[in-house]
Each structure stands twice: as structure tokens, then as C-alpha cells.
Amino acid sequence: MRRLMAVVFTFVAIFGAGWLSLRRPDIPFDTLETAYASPASRYLVTGEAEKIHYRDQGNPDGDVLVMVHGFSASLHTWEPWVRELGEEYRIITLDLPGHGLTRGFETEDYDAQGFGEAISHVVDALDVDSFTLIGSSMGGYASWNYALSRPAQVDRLVLVASAGWPPSEDEQEDTPFVFRALDNGLVRAVVKDLDNSAMIRSGLEASFADQEMVTEDMIQRYSALNRAPGHRDAILHIISSRDDRNFATPRALQTLTMPTLVMHGTLDNLVPFSHGESFAAVIPGAELVAYDGVGHIPQEEIARRSATDLDAWLDGLDVEAQREVSEDEVLTEGAQ
DSSP states (O other): HHHHHHHHHHHHHHHHHHHHBBOOOOOOHHHHHHHHHTTTTEEESSSSEEEEEEEEOTTTTTTTEEEOOTOOOGGGGGGHHHHHTTSSEEEEOOTTTTSOOOOOOOOSSSSHHHHHHHHHHHHHHOOOOEEEEEEHHHHHHHHHHHHHHOOEEEEEEEESSSOSSSHHHHHHHTTOHHHHHSSSSHHHHOOOOOOBHHHHHHHHHOOOOOGGGHHHHHHHHHHHHTTTTHHHHHHHHHHHGGSSSSOOOHHTTTTTOSEEEEEEEETTTSSSSHHHHEEEEEEOOEEEETTTTOOOOOOHHHHHHHHHHHHHHHOOHHHHHHHHHHHHHHHHHHHO
């Protein structure tokens, strides 16, 4: 018995020492703002402790595009499109509750309704009555839910690798082990404050078909913003409640009447391309743009091409036909 107790004590001591060595403290918002805010950053106070980080950029007289990022990301994901489209459009981006430099929100705000309220706060504060709503991944889930609940505000809807289509039985069985493990409250409590940079690296590498897109600066930004006070709780809550979300249904989506564009990479490892096909098939009149050989984040992986496609669609042009024209122009210029 004494030997057994000695072994147990040794194991606990080693485990405890390893756990302590991997713990990472929160990073204060002031520190994060110094590193990741920009001159365009603004903060909207919506409660005693609640502040939404947003940016209002581009052409102030242009049509308004509101862009909503995905899970564990931030408004930084849209900066390539801001650079490509800002000359023509007014572009509003924001950090959702539990993400980026937005602070002070509670657990009940980390769902489609809470995200929708955050979007509504920002557009109301900026006196924007109607706009094109663009959502990536989880932001797509927030966006089509927003369009269902506030259709009068949404002139056009763009879903970029949108989450929210119900997974098939095979897809449920393929849920990564780490997500299944985090369903356990004890596991979440143990890992919450540990260094998760390796997990973030793996997740980003799964998000891009072009692995060179995943830089150390990108990993550092994701890791640092994830350590903002309260954000790790938010991320774990979203993971553990993923099966409780209100999935899309044909009956609901068929009520959407605004023009809709679905953009999806065929090599998306996080949201299957078939989900994009399903959204496009169900939403009346929706157009699907498929990106062969592209992963989960086309607004970053193929920023210029995807922004050009979006611009063509917003101008009322057929995206595929416009792309062929653009390619012909490039070839003609090269021949000259």
C-alpha cells in the first residue's frame, strides 16, 4: 500500500508540475489593444462592462457591407477584403462577443441571438438602416439567423463557408476527438488555462489548403486574443454547446427573399463543401461560387479572387462569366 501511494503521489506531482508549467495567464485587454488595434478601431459601450470592438472603413459614401468573422477568429480575417473593396464600399467589421478585442459579455451572449444583438448594436449606433451582411463560418451562422430575424435590414446576404447546416450521421461520427473530450466539464476545467498554441496551429493548418498562409504572426495573434479575459471560457462554451445550436432547416431558409451568394472552398476541412451546396439549393435564388483547391477561409487564402467575385455579384453580374472576362483581359494584356 505504501508503495502504491508513493507511485500515485509521484504521478500526481509530475502531472501537477506539468500542468503548472503549461498554464498561461490572461493577457489584459490594454496590452492586446496596443498590439492588435488599429487607427480604425472603435469601441461601442453597450453595458456596464460590455464594449464591442469594430472598424468602419472604406468609402463612407459607398454601399455598406457588414462582415462577421468565424469561431475563434476576429475582424482581422476581413482586412484583405477591406484592402481590395474599400475604395468602392463602406465596410463595417466587428469582433463578436467572446472574441478579439470585444469584452465584458456573458455566456448567454455566445450564440446566434447574442451575436445578432452585437451586430444590431453596431449598425444602430452607426445609423445604418440596411446593408449587405457577410458571414464566415460561425459568422455565417450568425448572419443567416440575423437575416431571418431582421429581414428588412439585410439587402443582400453572403455566406462564406457558413456553419449551421445539420451534420450527417457520418459527419457527427467524424467529430474531432478534442471536441468530444471537451464535452466533459472536468476536461474543460483542466485544459482551460493551458497553452493551446499547438491546437491553434493545428486548427489554422486545417483551415487553409495552402499551408504557407499559416504564419507565425497569425498563430501568435490567434493565441494572444484567445487569452483575453473571459475568451477561453467563451470558446470552450461554444465548443461544448455546438450540438444545441438551432440548425438550418429548408422551411426557415426558404423564407429568405434577399439576393444571396454562397462562397465555399471545395477543400474545406471544417465545414464540408456539401453544406454550401445545401444552403445554395434551399435559399431561393441563391448563387453558389465554388473554389476548387481552396480551404475554409477564401477571404484570406484567395483574397483578390474572392473579393473580385463578390464585387461582380454585388454589381449584378454573373460571377463565372465576369471571371472569364477578367482572365481573357489578363491574357490579352500579356500577349500585348
